[in-house]
Amino acid sequence: MKTKSLRGILRLLALAGLAVSSLALAQQAPERGIVHVGGDLYRAQNNAHFTVFLVTSEGIIVSDPINRDFAEWLKGELESRYDVPVRILLYSHHHWDHASGGEVFDDTAELVGHETMPAALALRSPDTPLSGAAADLDANGNGRIEQAEANGNLAGQFALIDADGDGALTGAEIARGPLSDVHPPSTVYSGSRTVTLGGKSVELIHIASDHSPDMSVLRFPDEDAVFFVDIISVKRLPFQTFPGLEVDGLIETIQSVEALDFSVAVGGHGDIGTKQDVTDHRRYIEELRDAVAAGMADGQSLEELQASITMDAYSDWASFNWLADNIAGMYRMLGGGNN
Template sequence: MMKTQNPLITFLLILSLSFISSTAVADEYEIEHIQGDIYRFIDDRHRSVFLVTNEGIVLTDPLNPKAATWLKAEIKRLFNVPIKYVIYSHNHSDHIYGAKVFDDPDTVFIAHELAAQDIKITKADTVIPNVTFKDDMLISLGGHTIELRYHGPNDGRGSISMLFQPEKLLFIVDWIVIGRMPWQKLWSYDIQGMINSTQQVLDLDFDTFVGGHADIGNKFDVQRYLNYLQDLYDAVINGIHEGKSLDEIKKSVQLENYSDLKQFDQWLPLNIEGVHERLMEESGMGWRPDIK
């Protein structure tokens, strides 16, 4: 069983991490304590999380080789316990190409079967996961559990949610973003799939949300993100049915209720364009006889 950490030691560790974060090499990287035994690693726009226990560490997305090298050295210096598991959120290279830094016979690499399949078939320059799952998987270590779930298509191949208990912390990469607009033209996104998947995770028991990009939030923030996706999707669908061109839809869709989100002015037109492309091409609205 995991021993309860001395509050003074915890406080001193957090202070130490805060100092380290502010003096990182060229201010490129940052480790911050979130809650309990969970920490967030920040590399510019990218984020991952890791769980520290007396039995070892569960690390999520290792990002890129340079960032992973720094993180490995800091984990060794601060905690000096082995990396037991590395979990991939999905198949995209910007989140998993640092895995070779942590490649070790005693470290288990885990991903959804579709992510692992894509990594292998496309000959991605990273560690091929040696454990995969189809629907869900439970990892237990040091008095904690991590619930891995596949929610269907949303972004990339084999993108999953990771729910850390007892912290009630949910980690998801790319297809839910808090405090910021979805990425530009929503490249690689299955937008209806994102809506479906986000509806599913709102039924999970979590209080804190951490994404692979942008801000930390809560269940209310995730619901608001879903509302934005649905409002955006509906507005573009309605515009198409009204016979409007893409330029006309861009001018008419305002969605001012979400104007506080970062990159709103710059990316709303791009979000509209991305949704329009998916609807006209992937959903086939461009050649439907009921569309003008």
């Protein structure tokens, strides 16, 4: 009886463990889906990241692959829904969280990016030293970061940073970033380029951006729509602390998008909206800039600014909990230090 009872308990524990594991997997499953934007234009979702695709009689034009797993899922969805393959992939920019996985479409598609994209993907000089933060992790002092030494983003993105796959990160690989699964473009453009397929066209427009030197906006004339990534979000606060940005340059970049001819605004983050939403995003940044600048002129500390600036008019926007981080980022951009 004791043996049977023990076996029963072990079986229940195993089933409970299986249930917990299944629940964990379900919770980790990415949120994915496809929605119709208008005409032949659709937007596809992978959690908080979005891309777009245009269906034509001769093939499909798709933008950012986002990551390999999502790209494989999207390719399967497109194959099941349409009788034509992906013929053109248009990169918005080279950053890993939007551009990874393009190789999935390389068998049928031309991959197009701005002319500065290949240089952004190139490995840095072999003698590039470990940066200060990475050097602190180099416990054995061999000038490389092994998997066991990595933490934070280096640990989480280890495989994407490890360009040669040798299980260790060099200064050159870390300086390049997590780009190992970003497939280089097969053709590049400068200024602007119009791609045409099946009687439909898409305009790639290079825009000046501190966020990424190869940043492109896609305009879909027949759908009266534009697709932009990272530099603008529809009804969502900008990403936390505005990393790598300068406020006047950011505003000018948004204004260059506002100058384009479109009615429908489709973002790589946030909602689908209108041209007015692009203007509203710029106004949020301008109002935040003015509020932070005024507080700094009065001698307020960062903590005092975060306590006093409320931006209530935008409280219904997504990621409003990033406001304190936005204030910190604006404080830094206005010369308030490295907070």
